[in-house]
Amino acid sequence: MRTRLAIRIHSFLESTFPERRVFLKSDTDTRFIRLRPGTQLVAVTGMVAFVAWAIVATAIVLMDSIGSGNFREQAKRDQLTYRARIDDIAHERDTRAEEALAAQQRFNAALAQISMMQSELLTSETRRQELETGIEVIQTTLRQTMTQRDGTRAELEELRQDTKADWDTPMAAAAAPLQMDFLSTALSETATERDQIENDAREALEQRAEMELELELLNERNDQIFRQLEEAVAVSVAPLDKMFKNAGMPPDRILEQVRRGYSGQGGPLTPLALSTRGEEPSADELRANQILNQLDQLNLYRMAAQQAPFATPVNLNLVRQSSGYGYRRDPKTGGRRLHKGSDFAGRTGTDIFATADGIVTHAGWQSGYGKLVTIQHAFGIETKYAHNSNLRVKVGQRVSRGDHIADMGTTGRSTGTHLHYEVRVNGKPVNPMIYIKAARNVF
CATH class of the missing domain: 1.10.287 (Helix Hairpins)
Structure with a gap:
């Protein structure tokens, strides 16, 4: 059985790849190389494999080149999508504010x-x-x-x-x-x-x-x-x-x-109390x-x-939060230092508002803070508004939430125009954003 199969395979190879001889002639002698069907099949297979590899490699290089261009375009599209998302979020925030007001x-x-x-x-x-x-x-x-x-x-x-x-x-x-x-x-x-x-x-x-x-x-x-x-x-x-x-x-x-x-x-x-006869309600x-x-x-x-500082001290549409509460690299010395409040950067003269009802306990210059306003609220809470260019309240004055108390500036230990806003509970600083985020969609 194997012999017949081998014979059939050999016949197929003979008909497809007939035996060939390559003659090599020199001045004194003539020789030839016999190319049997199996040898020819191996050679053809190798050439086909090489051509296929060349095609695949070329396609990979082309796809990589095209992909790089597509990646840059995708990055641009992602950037545009991100900006559109930011605009949508801003619009949604305004909508939420209007819904809260309604x-x-x-x-x-x-x-x-x-x-x-x-x-x-x-x-x-x-x-x-x-x-x-x-x-x-x-x-x-x-x-x-x-x-x-x-x-x-x-x-x-x-x-x-x-x-x-x-x-x-x-x-x-x-x-x-x-x-x-x-x-x-x-x-x-x-x-x-x-x-x-x-x-x-x-x-x-x-x-x-x-x-x-x-x-x-x-x-x-x-x-x-x-x-x-x-x-x-x-x-x-x-x-x-x-x-x-x-x-x-x-x-x-x-x-x-x-x-x-x-x-x-x-x-x-x-x-x-609708009953006057001592009956059960x-x-x-x-x-x-x-x-x-x-x-x-x-x-x-x-x-x-x-009476608690749930409001924001500035109009968030006119400023940006430049630094948050926590440890950070000091902009003056470069060392690691606790930042006891939140910074909101804006233009000089931007309105600053009281975040809760209270009494002004300090309105003047204080080392490091520059022109500072300090307000004492209920529940042992105190707020500080630093680096102002102009103060609009006096010590002992009672203020309400939303009252205009100062104008933004860069007085004191400051690298630019901004508001440094602190919240202290029983004398200890806490993150002001805790109160601001807690009141989101409420006021």
């Missing part, structure tokens, strides 16, 4: 309607009690009417029996015409009275059904008002609670401190009191937020 306006409108809704709740509760009393009166009247109707029917039946018995006597026959007239009149009056009682009962039932429907609609309206109030309060409280937690300020302790500090600002809201009263407690908590949150 949400604040909606919340203020909701607060303005709360007093009106409370009055509506009191009015609805009074109306509900009146309807319940009316239903009870109608039910009592209906029972009395039905009793009277049954009594009248019994008297009518008794009268019929008596009349039938009297008709069997001779005297009754003589007096029959008179008795018939009297009986007809009595029956007519009784029928009329019966019809009137039935009409009164029917009207009472209809009035009861209308009152029950009105009471059900009133309860549904009250429930809808409660749901709207609960949703509005929950949506308003959750961001503030998250903001204080992200800033490392325990909400319970902060609210208790603000509650103790009430001074001429109204005090907490008073719970509702209803479900609506409990819901109303819970909403009032949440509104009181929201009011405390807003007061606390005004």
Whole structure:
């Protein structure tokens, strides 16, 4: 079998690559080289492999060259995409700010309607009690009417029996015409009275059904008002609670401190007490009191937020943050040093604002800081605004969040126009961006 296969292969090679001889002739001798089919096959295979390798290598070089050009173009496209992304992020930030402002306006409108809704709740509760009393009166009247109707029917039946018995006597026959007239009149009056009682009962039932429907609609309206109030309060409280937690300020302790500090600002809201008979509060009263407690908590949150530095000291659209909080290479000495605040670079004279309500404790020159403004806030928090070119407040002055307190400059130990902004808690510096980022999308 192998011999036949070998013979067939040899025949195929002989027909494809016939044996060739290459003659080499010299002056004295003639020689030849025999190229057998197998040798020719190996030579052709080697040449094909070499040509294929050359083609592949050339293609790789060309692809690498084309790829380099594509990489540069891709880098340019990525750069354009990155810039477009930055623009989109800036637009989204502005949109978020507008949405936050709109949400604040909606919340203020909701607060303005709360007093009106409370009055509506009191009015609805009074109306509900009146309807319940009316239903009870109608039910009592209906029972009395039905009793009277049954009594009248019994008297009518008794009268019929008596009349039938009297008709069997001779005297009754003589007096029959008179008795018939009297009986007809009595029956007519009784029928009329019966019809009137039935009409009164029917009207009472209809009035009861209308009152029950009105009471059900009133309860549904009250429930809808409660749901709207609960949703509005929950949506308003959750961001503030998250903001204080992200800033490392325990909400319970902060609210208790603000509650103790009430001074001429109204005090907490008073719970509702709709019952004067010592009864257990209803479900609506409990819901109303819970909403009032949440509104009181929201009011405390807003007061606390005004007294903590959650705002930015400059308009972020006009400046850039040039350095953050933490250890860095000192721009003057070149050594490693703790940078106790955040730097915002901008043009000379850029407006600088107070980030929370407080009292100015320093407004003047201080070594290293240049022209410095220091404001003392609640909760042991203090903010510093350094390197200013002009100060617009004085020591002892009370300022509010957003007040214009200084102009940006490069006084003191500074390498260029910028604001050095510090936040200190109980005298220790903390990262100001903790407060600014915690308040993002809230104010």
